Amino acid sequence: MIKLFNIRGGIHPDDHKRFSAQQAIESLPMPLLLHVPLQQHIGAIAEPLVQRGDQVKKGQLIARHQGMVSAPVHAPTSGRIMGIGGYPANHSSGLLVRTITLKPDDEDTWADNIQPIDDPLALSPEDIASKVAQAGIVGMGGATFPAAVKLNLHKRYDLHTLVINGAECEPYLTCDDRLMQEHAEAVVDGVLLMAKALKVEKILFAIENNKPQAQKSIAEAAHSHAHFKVVALPTRYPLGSEKHLVQMLMGKETPARGLTADIGAVVHNVSTAYAVHEALREGKPLISRVVTVTGPAIKEARNLRVLIGTPVSHLIQFCGGLTKKEDAVQLISGGPMMGQPLSSTQVPIVKGSNGLLVLNQQPQKAEQACIRCASCVRACPCGLTPLEMAAHIRRGSLDNSVKLGLLDCISCGSCAYVCPANIPLVQYFNYAKGELASRQRVQHKQQETKRLAEARTARIEALKKARQEKMLQRKKEMQQQKQASE
Amino acid sequence: MIAAPYLHENASISRTMGLVMLALFPATVLGLYQFGWPAILLFTTTVLAAIVAEYFCLKVAGKIAKPFLLDGSAILTGWLLAMTLPPWAPWWIGILGAFLAIVVGKHVFGGLGQNLFNPAMVARVALLISFPFEMTLFTQPNPFFSVYNLSFNDSLDIFLGYPIPDAFTSATVLDFYKAELSQGISALQIKTDSLTQLLWGNTSGSLGETSALLIVLGGLFLIYKRVITWHIPVAMLGTLTLLASVLFWFDPNSYMSPVTHLLSGAVLLGAFFIATDLVTSPVSTRGQLIFGAGCGLLVLVIRTFGNYPEGVAFAVLLMNGFTPLIDHYFKPRIYGRDRKGQPLSNEP
Ligand code: SF4
Ligand code: SF4
Numbered sequence: 001m002i003k004l005f006n007i008r009g010g011i012h013p014d015d016h017k018r019f020s021a022q023q024a025i026e027s028l029p030m031p032l033l034l035h036v037p038l039q040q041h042i043g044a045i046a047e048p049l050v051q052r053g054d055q056v057k058k059g060q061l062i063a064r065h066q067g068m069v070s071a072p073v074h075a076p077t078s079g080r081i082m083g084i085g086g087y088p089a090n091h092s093s094g095l096l097v098r099t100i101t102l103k104p105d106d107e108d109t110w111a112d113n114i115q116p117i118d119d120p121l122a123l124s125p126e127d128i129a130s131k132v133a134q135a136g137i138v139g140m141g142g143a144t145f146p147a148a149v150k151l152n153l154h155k156r157y158d159l160h161t162l163v164i165n166g167a168e169c170e171p172y173l174t175c176d177d178r179l180m181q182e183h184a185e186a187v188v189d190g191v192l193l194m195a196k197a198l199k200v201e202k203i204l205f206a207i208e209n210n211k212p213q214a215q216k217s218i219a220e221a222a223h224s225h226a227h228f229k230v231v232a233l234p235t236r237y238p239l240g241s242e243k244h245l246v247q248m249l250m251g252k253e254t255p256a257r258g259l260t261a262d263i264g265a266v267v268h269n270v271s272t273a274y275a276v277h278e279a280l281r282e283g284k285p286l287i288s289r290v291v292t293v294t295g296p297a298i299k300e301a302r303n304l305r306v307l308i309g310t311p312v313s314h315l316i317q318f319c320g321g322l323t324k325k326e327d328a329v330q331l332i333s334g335g336p337m338m339g340q341p342l343s344s345t346q347v348p349i350v351k352g353s354n355g356l357l358v359l360n361q362q363p364q365k366a367e368q369a370c371i372r373c374a375s376c377v378r379a380c381p382c383g384l385t386p387l388e389m390a391a392h393i394r395r396g397s398l399d400n401s402v403k404l405g406l407l408d409c410i411s412c413g414s415c416a417y418v419c420p421a422n423i424p425l426v427q428y429f430n431y432a433k434g435e436l437a438s439r440q441r442v443q444h445k446q447q448e449t450k451r452l453a454e455a456r457t458a459r460i461e462a463l464k465k466a467r468q469e470k471m472l473q474r475k476k477e478m479q480q481q482k483q484a485s486e
Numbered sequence: 487m488i489a490a491p492y493l494h495e496n497a498s499i500s501r502t503m504g505l506v507m508l509a510l511f512p513a514t515v516l517g518l519y520q521f522g523w524p525a526i527l528l529f530t531t532t533v534l535a536a537i538v539a540e541y542f543c544l545k546v547a548g549k550i551a552k553p554f555l556l557d558g559s560a561i562l563t564g565w566l567l568a569m570t571l572p573p574w575a576p577w578w579i580g581i582l583g584a585f586l587a588i589v590v591g592k593h594v595f596g597g598l599g600q601n602l603f604n605p606a607m608v609a610r611v612a613l614l615i616s617f618p619f620e621m622t623l624f625t626q627p628n629p630f631f632s633v634y635n636l637s638f639n640d641s642l643d644i645f646l647g648y649p650i651p652d653a654f655t656s657a658t659v660l661d662f663y664k665a666e667l668s669q670g671i672s673a674l675q676i677k678t679d680s681l682t683q684l685l686w687g688n689t690s691g692s693l694g695e696t697s698a699l700l701i702v703l704g705g706l707f708l709i710y711k712r713v714i715t716w717h718i719p720v721a722m723l724g725t726l727t728l729l730a731s732v733l734f735w736f737d738p739n740s741y742m743s744p745v746t747h748l749l750s751g752a753v754l755l756g757a758f759f760i761a762t763d764l765v766t767s768p769v770s771t772r773g774q775l776i777f778g779a780g781c782g783l784l785v786l787v788i789r790t791f792g793n794y795p796e797g798v799a800f801a802v803l804l805m806n807g808f809t810p811l812i813d814h815y816f817k818p819r820i821y822g823r824d825r826k827g828q829p830l831s832n833e834p
Contacts, residue, residue, distance in 0.1 A: 008818075013493050092489070171493060243821070256822035256829035336492040357492075364488050368499055368557070369599035374769040375497070378715075383818040385769060405820045405827075413491035420497035421599075427489050 002204070002231050005251035007244050009381035010236045011414045013337075015210050016171045019301035020294040025178050027305045028318055034076055034102040034309030035087050035348040036062070041138040042145045043069030048100060054081045057111035059285050062100055065133070071146045071351075072136045074285040075111075076307035079104040090312075090333050090347045092340040099348070102309065113283075120193060120280035125154070128197035128280065135279035136286045136351070141165060141176075141240070141269035142334055144352035147276070150266055151197040157261040162195045163249060166207040166214065166270045167233055169240035170335025173355045175290040176270040178303045180207065180214035184221035187270055190277035192225065198266055203228040204249050210235045237337060238412040242267040244381055256408055271354070291349055293319045295358035297329040306349045313345035315356055322358060332357040337413045365422040376415035376425060382408050386415035390428045398432050406432055499598075502764070503558030505713050509704035510565060510694070510759065516687050517694040520627045521573035523641030525693050528580050529568045531645075535584035536564025543593040559598050563587050566759060567606040569694030570752060570799070571613075574625045574654075576647040579617065583609040603806045604766045607799045614799070624690045626656040656690040659750040660795040663742050672739040684749040691751065698749045705758025714764075717771050719757040721778025722785075723748065729786045741790065753785060756798035766806045773809075773816040780805045 039045040046063035056062055056075040063073040080103050086096030120128065133148030153159060168176040180187055195203050205222070207215045209232055222228040231249060233239055243254040245267060252263045260267055271289060278284045287308055294301040299320030306315065312331070316322060322329055332339040333347075334355055349356075376386040384405045392401040409429050416425040518526050540560035544550075564584050571579060590612070591605025592598070614621045628634035634654075636644070644650055657665070659678045666676045679689040687697025695701070708714045730744035747753065752760070761767060761781045768777050781801045788797025819825050 008821075011495070013495070253822050253830055255831065256820065258822070258829065330488065330492065332490070332492065337490060339490055339492070341489060359492055362488070369597065371499055371502070371559075371599045371764050372767075372769060373502060373713075373764045374715075375712075377769045377818065380818075382821040384820060385813075385817055387769065388813075404817075405823075408820050408822065417491050417493060418495050418497060420499050420502050422494075422498075424489065426491065430489070 002229055002249070004231070004233070005248055007239075007247050007381055008383060009379050009414060010238065010244075011379050011417050012235070013171050013237055013417065015235065016294075016336075017174050017177070017210065019172065019296075020174045020292050020303055021177060023174075023178070023302045025175075025182055025290055025303045025305055028307070028310060028315065030077065030104050030106060030108070031307075031310045031314040032103070033082065033311070034079075034104065034307060035099050035311065036073055036076065036102060036309035037087065037089060037097045037099045037348065037350055038063050038073060039089075039097050040073070040144060040308070040350040040352065041071040042143070043067065043071070045098065046070060046073050048084050048098075050081045050084075050100065052081055052083045055079075055105075056081060056102065057109055059114045059287060060111040061285075065136075065146075069146055069149055071138050072134065072285075073100070074136055074287050075102060076287040076309050077102070077104045078107050078109045088344055088347050090340075090342070090350045090353060092342070094343045094347070114285075115283045117280055117283055121196060123196075123280075125151075125197045125199055128193055131280055132197070132276055134285070135275070137272060137275045137279060138286070138351050139269055140271035140275060140289060140351060140354065142338070142352050142354055143269075144350075147268065147272055150268065151194060153259070153261045153266055154197075154199050157259075157264070159198055159200050159261060159264050159266060161202045161204060161250070161265040162191070162198055162200045163242075163246055163260075163265050163267045164191055164203065164205040164270060164273060165240055165242065165245055165267050166205060166211070166218070167240035167245060168211070168270075169208060169235075169237045170337055170339075170355070171237075172294050172357055173292045173335050174294070175292045175303055175354050177211045177214050178292075179270055179274055179290055180211070181217050183274060184214075184217035186277045186281075187273050188218060188221040188225075188228070189281065190273035190275070191222075191228070191268075193276055193280050194268055194273060195227075200266070201227055204231050205229065206231045206233050206239075206245060206249060208233045208235045208239065238381060238410070238414065241381065241410055241412060243410075286351060289349070289351060289353065291315065291353055292355040293358075294355065295332075297323050297358040297360050299323055306353075308351060309348045311346050311348055312342065312356055315349070316345060316358070324360065328361050330359045330361050332359065337417070338411065367423050368421040370421050370423060373420060375418040375420065379414040379418045381412060381414060382410060384409055384415075386425045386429075387423075389432075390423060390425050393428045393432045398436060401429075401432055402436070406436075409433075499557045499559070502713055503562045505711050506562055506708065506759070507558070507565060509707045509711075509713075510569065511704070513687075513694050513697050513700040513704055513755075514565070514569065516697050516700055517569070517573065520629050520687060520696065521625065521693060522628050522630060522636050523638050524636065524644045525573040527641065527645040528571060528573065528575055528577070529565075529693065531577050532568040532571070532580035532584050533561055533564040535581040536560045536567070536588055539585045539588035543589060543597070547593065547597065549597075557598065560588060563592065563605045567609050569755060569759075570606065570610050570692045572621060572624050573693040574623070574644050574650055575620055577645050578647070579613060579620055583613050586612050599765055601765060602809070603803050604760060604763045607760060607803050607806075610799045611803060614794075622661070623650060624656055624658050624661070624692075625650065625654045626690050627688055627696075628654065658691045658795070659684070659689060659746065660789070663746070664795040667740060667742075673742055674738055678746075681745065681749065684746075689750075695752050695755045698754050701754040701758060705754070708758065708762075714758070714762040715771070715774065717774035718762045718767060718778040718781075721775045722757045722761055722782040723753070725779040725782030726753065726786055727782075729783065733786075733790065747786070747789070751789075751796045752798035756781070756785070756802060760798065761802050761805070766802075766809060768809050768812045768816065770813070770816050770818050772818075773812045776812055776816060777805050777809065780808065 087099035587605040587609035591608035595601040784801030
């Protein structure tokens, strides 16, 4: 048994996992069209390599990564490229992102270059990381940070522990739970490969106690590895937050604005580990993922293996449809605590989609006056004073809310969960963070314009000066010639 | 579109207020039983007046009265005020107090959640200063079904302001100590109500403050239900006990024993229900400990060295005044930062 440390705050919501926890992972029939966005990750958007009309094979690279932090995109099945253009994103904004639309040919033939790798554990750490990068793997718990970038952290940090986040602390979601139960060997293999890439000597695989079967399966699959420990976590939200998970396991806080790597740990998600296994054993890029479709307003809750790009409507249909009219339900991408509301069923499943939650539409409760009950202060895992931050934001003084730690807020929603006055605290915080970010962008732009303008004036000045000097020179020469001729 | 989180705890302002009322219930029922019809009439009047005052203020402020009236905060303010009044006080004390609490104590500051001072205590102190006679005239317990119980008609007379016959009046334990000690009588010689009387509430005092046992029970219920935390009550009672013990140990002849301090007057009601008032107490745990300790210290100082036998209301109000300051200087430490707000260094 490993000793656990305590974290502050947190809440104990009903986990609502019973809807889908017993449903084995099923494959979804092929949809009519796949809409594969070029940006499914944090970082630079991928650059398309195909054109309208091209035939592609399953697993073929269709968009390559650009820059240091980015991820490539692969064809989820074989078929024809119907076009590349704006398509609604899997996000509350519903903004258009550049998306490749693919019409499956129902052959599902793999590209020739997809070949199993004999002994990936014999590969060097650099090779493992580069194969992970080539496979387009991103953090699949929802953060969608390119996984390879995290695997390369050992170059800059002193790492000793790989933490696998099997907390799945968001209520309702069960995709990681099922993956751990049904594919324990593969997940453990992926973890071992990542540990190799990170050059760490210790693996802690943390799973909350509401998933006893998964704890057992993983422990069995990993029993022959002495440096691999399965840790039973109490069930508490938000233990799946990287920094809090690491604190509970190692008793140390990650410095503000830093990474868990600062204290020697890197955290990866269960689904990511599975994708790493697929990529390094089978040579398969990330083209599908497990998604939990659940909630009181879906007929049959299920865990599905879904091709990236599958429209949400297709998942709903496979799960028997909605129990109510579409305008009486609330569609959410992700879990109920941090998920994004979706405005359309047309949006595609992306690499970071862990759940499709369908709740009954509920009227927004009227915001009441804060009674200073301090419930939010007690619930906050980050030691913040949500009531005061919200009061400052309401008054328009964003700077004061920053002084109170707004930028340390992880938007976990624990404070809003407990607030008796129905104050939408997280909405205030997210609004303020967005506002600050855009202010920063504007400021950056202004500085940039100023710099460019200054550079331009300097250039013009230099030219002028050069011209004047030239003229002077010429004058001098002419005078000299005159003198010489006289 | 509604944004996350989509799950919410079963919490609401009216539920919070309701739980506090539930916690007050046993001590209130005992008080009403103990002091008979005059107390029932006073209690009902005070609570009703608080509701009327709230309605009036909301109307003036142009707010829709219904959702606010239903939040229960006005009822609770009236209720708490009534608990601290002399049980046989006349009707106008209740009405005036309720209006003072709601209008001056709460809405002048901007309504629910905005007030700096505990409204019930603002009213109580204003009444005490303005009507020292009515506010310090206490009666012996005269419970229903006992020979001392007053008929409804006689009670109505008392309620309407008819002078209370001397035979019924009685000094509280604190009054008694104050008077005797000031005459140079040793505290050890003073004979007042027994501990069991104080525990069960069979003693003279304010309407809802007499039964130590039932008040503590209600307080524990609130802690269990997580409406309040233990910090303020423990810090307040702990500080009071500690300091009172030191004085008592130093000179038992001139100082009240810590046990009497704890079990008499408004200390327990204050520690569990008044100092812990959500709106007017600090939000961080450290802040709450400091606030509680401050209340305990001030109660002792006022009781021992002040002009009034009781000091809970003054103590809480004074500390309320410090709440914004305490909140400002004693925030929780932010994750990943030291107390000064600087990022932790990652040296091992
Ligand atoms: S939980 Fe809500 S009502 Fe309570 S202090 Fe925080 S913001 Fe105010
Ligand atoms: S959303 Fe932010 S302020 Fe609220 S509990 Fe989470 S970290 Fe704290």
